[in-house]
Amino acid sequence: MSIQTDQIVELTPRSVPAVSYHDSAESEGTSGQASVNAPSHVQQLPPVDGGFHAWAFLGAAFFIEALVWGFPDAFGVFLDAYLADPIYTSQHNASSLIPLIGPISSGIIYCVAPFITPLINRYPSYRRPAMYIGLLVCWASLFGASYTTKVTTLVALQGVLYALGSALLYFPSLSYLAEWFINLRGFANGVLFAGTGVGGIVLPLTISRLLSAYGVNVTVRILSVAMVVLLLPLLPLVKGRLPVGYNAVNAEMRPVPRGSAASARSWMRSIHFWVLMAANTIHGFAYFVPLLWLPTFASSLNLSTTKSSATITVFHTGSFLGRLLMGYLSDRTANCLLLGLGSLLATSVTTFVLWGVCSTNLAGLLAFSMMFGFFAGNWPSLWSGFGKVLTISDPTLSMTLFGMLLFSRGLGNIASTPISSALTGISSSSPSQAISGSKSVHFGSGFDVAGGRFSTTIVYVGTCFAGAGIILMCGWVVDLYRLSRSHNLS
Numbered sequence: 001m002s003i004q005t006d007q008i009v010e011l012t013p014r015s016v017p018a019v020s021y022h023d024s025a026e027s028e029g030t031s032g033q034a035s036v037n038a039p040s041h042v043q044q045l046p047p048v049d050g051g052f053h054a055w056a057f058l059g060a061a062f063f064i065e066a067l068v069w070g071f072p073d074a075f076g077v078f079l080d081a082y083l084a085d086p087i088y089t090s091q092h093n094a095s096s097l098i099p100l101i102g103p104i105s106s107g108i109i110y111c112v113a114p115f116i117t118p119l120i121n122r123y124p125s126y127r128r129p130a131m132y133i134g135l136l137v138c139w140a141s142l143f144g145a146s147y148t149t150k151v152t153t154l155v156a157l158q159g160v161l162y163a164l165g166s167a168l169l170y171f172p173s174l175s176y177l178a179e180w181f182i183n184l185r186g187f188a189n190g191v192l193f194a195g196t197g198v199g200g201i202v203l204p205l206t207i208s209r210l211l212s213a214y215g216v217n218v219t220v221r222i223l224s225v226a227m228v229v230l231l232l233p234l235l236p237l238v239k240g241r242l243p244v245g246y247n248a249v250n251a252e253m254r255p256v257p258r259g260s261a262a263s264a265r266s267w268m269r270s271i272h273f274w275v276l277m278a279a280n281t282i283h284g285f286a287y288f289v290p291l292l293w294l295p296t297f298a299s300s301l302n303l304s305t306t307k308s309s310a311t312i313t314v315f316h317t318g319s320f321l322g323r324l325l326m327g328y329l330s331d332r333t334a335n336c337l338l339l340g341l342g343s344l345l346a347t348s349v350t351t352f353v354l355w356g357v358c359s360t361n362l363a364g365l366l367a368f369s370m371m372f373g374f375f376a377g378n379w380p381s382l383w384s385g386f387g388k389v390l391t392i393s394d395p396t397l398s399m400t401l402f403g404m405l406l407f408s409r410g411l412g413n414i415a416s417t418p419i420s421s422a423l424t425g426i427s428s429s430s431p432s433q434a435i436s437g438s439k440s441v442h443f444g445s446g447f448d449v450a451g452g453r454f455s456t457t458i459v460y461v462g463t464c465f466a467g468a469g470i471i472l473m474c475g476w477v478v479d480l481y482r483l484s485r486s487h488n489l490s
Helices: 050-071 075-083 094-112 112-124 125-144 151-175 184-215 216-231 261-269 271-300 306-330 336-355 360-377 379-386 395-424 446-450 455-488
Strands: 009-010 020-022 042-044
Touching: 020 050, 050 075, 050 094, 050 151, 050 184, 075 094, 075 184, 075 216, 094 112, 094 151, 094 395, 112 125, 112 151, 112 395, 125 151, 125 216, 151 261, 151 395, 184 306, 184 379, 271 306, 271 336, 271 360, 271 395, 271 446, 271 455, 306 336, 306 360, 306 379, 336 360, 336 379, 336 455, 379 395, 379 455, 395 455, 446 455
Parallel strands: 020 042
Antiparallel strands: 009 020
């Protein structure tokens, strides 16, 4: 959102002396210069794309991202502990209900996005209270889960309630990013989303050690307290840059729609929007499949549990690096469709070659994990670049678009488990134990592992990414056609 230096935003009701603010960003292309001759009653807004407040916000939001998404991603470590405890496994349907906790948690966070973002946009004054409430709910869900031995209660607390608290904590913090970063928004998105990679690296290792020392219940209790201790001091840093309006009557907070609903509705007629949504949805249906089955695939190669878990750690490492790099590049590329196209096609080739052909030993599987994480994991860092045409730097429109993208990605997150289970013919209730007794030492290719059970899954993942790339290619061709046509008319 471009705001000129001579624009004054009234912060207080008319019934009291007004304190006004000047925006320090002269336009979308500036980094935030001070207004030298500003009158004494005018305070300058913090600069965009830099300064203590912007970087402090980004650092705090990074930790929120790491913890909110880290717990669902690390649930596989908890799953082994729960399924090894007869207190839980002796209950009815425990083997099918417990594995759903992680997917339910992450799926709810994804899918509530289009419902919670309109409320955030409409009532921005309630964002910061919502984050404190969300953190409280997250603590209560995990702390309560640490005392229950009933599977259905565990699903409700660690799955559903944790997800709702995480949504209240996560989405308000995400909505502030477009206010603090304009020219560096892609890089800021990359840093923010890289938090998921760090959480995926650190939390499984931490949880595994705690489980060995204290058991599952005490571990969950420790993590619930640690989440509050880590995030509570950071929440004051997660705040908006732009002032929020107030009602002139009794100084009550009123809805402040910054952004045009008509602009969002116009996306329905935009080919760019539908290309982005289609590619993002297909990406989501393929992205989560290797995450689910990599440890199982490693077990089929007769690798130890530690080496099997290393595949996920390496994946998150690649994702962390890819998100940082792609966010940086998206700020310096006029057409991010080309970046996305290259990323998708590289992921498809990586899947067919490194997973399908070369993953016959630990080295090949780790190479696939790293490259797949790097190319497939960097996709969310491109969202702000994709949205340049649609959002026109409006923070509200940016959040609306992110909500839609998260929702379509969440559909794939939810569907990936039943789809991949059907393709492999392996139950997802305990995938690490689904293939046992394989004594083969040598495989001709990754397609041959476990008697070829993963071959269809490999083809499915690689084809999905190739299809998403073709869709982006069509969008790029349409952009080129429109550009050449406009030049001819001029």
